[in-house]
Amino acid sequence: MGVALGFSVGPLRAGQGRLPLLVEATEPDTSLLAVFEELKALVDEHLLRDGGILFRGFTLAGAEQFREFAASFGHPLLNYEFGSTPRSSVTQGVYTSTEYPAHQSIPLHNEQAYSRDWPMRIWFYSMLAAQSGGETPIADSREVYKRIPAYIRERFVSKGLMYVRNFGNGLDVAWEQVFNTEDRTVVEAYCNAHGIVCEWKDDGELRTRQTCQAVARHPRTGEMVWFNQAHLFHISNLQPEVRETLLDIVEEEDLPRNVYYGDGSAIEDQVLNEIRAVLDECMVSFPWQSGDVLMLDNMLAAHARAPFEGKRKVIVAMAEGFSADQL
Structure with a gap:
């Protein structure tokens, strides 16, 4: 799709659908926060069409900057209420991904779709990619x-x-x-x-x-x-x-x-x-790189977790609470 200020925009894999859209830094040491305004405009244009955006090759200094990035889109980050899986709080509004043993898979799902209240947006930050496996597969819910x-x-x-x-x-x-x-x-x-x-x-x-x-x-x-x-x-x-x-x-x-x-x-x-x-037919999987941030519209895109070996650290933030009563 072309190159913007400090990053390129295009499909993650040519000819394999539009989920996720890849936004990749073209210059070393480009901070996600430094180009936030340009990225926000891109999210506003593409997230509802593509369902998910993968930010790759940018710098982000830990959980606090991840929290700042997610919160900068204009909605307070949500607490993990009525959760169905074990997680730990990392910082305000940021949690570990589901703390299941490494050998277990987590099937595709939309966050908190088992309730009548859910986040509209969810972010994943791969602080440390697993030695092998540990992908976060996604799928277009449409x-x-x-x-x-x-x-x-x-x-x-x-x-x-x-x-x-x-x-x-x-x-x-x-x-x-x-x-x-x-x-x-x-x-x-x-x-x-x-x-x-x-x-x-x-x-x-x-x-x-x-x-x-x-x-x-x-x-x-x-x-x-x-x-x-x-x-x-x-x-x-x-x-x-x-x-x-x-x-x-x-x-x-x-x-x-x-x-x-x-x-x-x-x-x-x-x-x-x-x-x-x-769900298996619709699944899109790609290996995490350390530093990746994946942003999903939680209604348009489901996510999962593959088994892994070695250490893995992915943290999560959610925002823009929505209720079935609003539909």
Whole structure:
């Protein structure tokens, strides 16, 4: 697409689609912050079309400058509320990426699409690329929507999805960590405000249920996107031996997480397998380079994580909270 002031703009891989757009420094020691105004204009022009932008070859001095870069787009950075995976705070509004063991994959998903509130924008900063693996694959959620078989799309839209979570008990993230409090009344107030049904079980642990969207219309582009985490929350996402072990320990209703159709009926394994096949078809993967920053429109682009070897450090920021009630 050409060369601008200190950087070039073009597809990451010629002939392989527009996600992500590559913006690469053309001069050594070009700071992301130093050319922010030019980059912001480029983001305003391209993010809603391309869904994601990879900034490569720029300098960025650690987590604080990453926080400054993400916050400079004009929206306060969000806290990681009602999170589904373990993360640690790095600095205000900046978190580690999901702290799962290196050998595990994380399937493609849009951040917090299992709830009715989510960030519109998300940034990833590769502070240290893994020795091998550790990619953050992405996919165009518009394309996923188009490729999902019509009968599945229609069923998901008509029924909606109900996510069930059981916190703690050594099987999943503790509710105190998820809600950043040890006060039950604070948890109840949050749930009431966000359309989440919460229940305190006899053992003192928490169960929540929330009925959410399966697809959504992007508020700015008007395009339909596949926007849920059914394939990730469903018990069929677990390895068979893990699934069997869990069901030996707890009843289905006490699984750390699961998902049903909105009326409480079971989602068929075959349906989820078809969804996973579409996601695999749409996946775009590229190796991280240390210093890379990836910016996604969280509704237009899903992201994942590949297994890795060696040390890896990717941190994350999110902004521009949005609610399904605004659609």
